[in-house]
Amino acid sequence: MVLKPAENTPLTARLFAACTAEAGLPAGVFNLVTGLGPEAGEALARHPGVDLVSFTGSTAVGRRVGALAGEGVKRVALELGGKSANVILPGADLERALRANVADVMRNAGQSCNALTRTLVHDDRYDEAVALLAEAVAEYVPGDPTDPECRLGPVVSARQRDRVRALVRRGVEEGARLVTGGPDAPEGPARGFYVRPTVLADVTPDMAVAREEIFGPVLSVLRYADAEEALRVANDSEYGLAGAVWAADEAEAVAFARRMECGRVDVNGGAFNILAPFGGYKRSGVGRELGVHGLLEFLQPKSLQL
Structure with missing residues (x-):
């Protein structure tokens, strides 16, 4: 996994990276890359070693990320804007x-x-x-x-x-x-x-x-x-x-x-459920986060015919 946080708010991601190291996660499983979206972000979306791009941000940037990932026929999950x-x-x-x-x-x-x-x-x-x-x-x-x-x-x-x-x-x-x-x-x-x-x-x-x-x-x-x-x-x-x-x-x-x-x-004010899928219709994105549906975004099905 490679995480690139928004350039305006990188510090929480650095704290998370420190937590993964302290927890004993093997080196290279989690990787942190900071930088500007048009540079680091676009490089990640284009990189042939990246199989899936999961992006959270504005609809405008989501379109760009989707287009770049599409060049490599990669799977994309986008959690974008809202006007709820x-x-x-x-x-x-x-x-x-x-x-x-x-x-x-x-x-x-x-x-x-x-x-x-x-x-x-x-x-x-x-x-x-x-x-x-x-x-x-x-x-x-x-x-x-x-x-x-x-x-x-x-x-x-x-x-x-x-x-x-x-x-x-x-x-x-x-x-x-x-x-x-x-x-x-x-x-x-x-x-x-x-x-x-x-x-x-x-x-x-x-x-x-x-x-x-x-x-x-x-x-x-x-x-x-x-x-x-x-x-x-x-x-x-x-x-x-x-x-x-x-x-x-x-x-x-x-x-x-x-x-x-x-x-x-x-x-009627129903409480937030972290196990329920979260994601949007229309220009609010594609794919889901959280719960089983969020995990499935990162899995690729395979069938063995014997």
């Missing part, structure tokens, strides 16, 4: 669903591929939902991530910070209502790449903030008139990594979840 929808059906516990939604989007400062960044709420409770979201987001104050009391740290780089702020600004320009947060620098931290935790309301499915993966602590709130419209809006995305649905009746939620075009759906 959190659908709150009428009768669901609205406050619980929204608080879970905010916690999910603020996790890792919004830098999670499966973050539930589109919140779909019925017309009848839309204004109430927006107010509850503003209240919940206020609990996430940007600060020093080494402080145990801090719940929101910085994003990974200046480039990513600027991209997130630009998309928030574009959302407002396209007609979204800024409920809290915004594109300006937050108060407090003197250094670091910080973004204000942001809620955008009155978002429509055609806006950039409803279609593009922002990868920051930004939540877009959309309204719907009935369950069929909610399903259409949830599925109206080039991505299909994850989703969530909340309903008063579990059977109703499960039936809705089965019609969502994504690889994983949380039902």
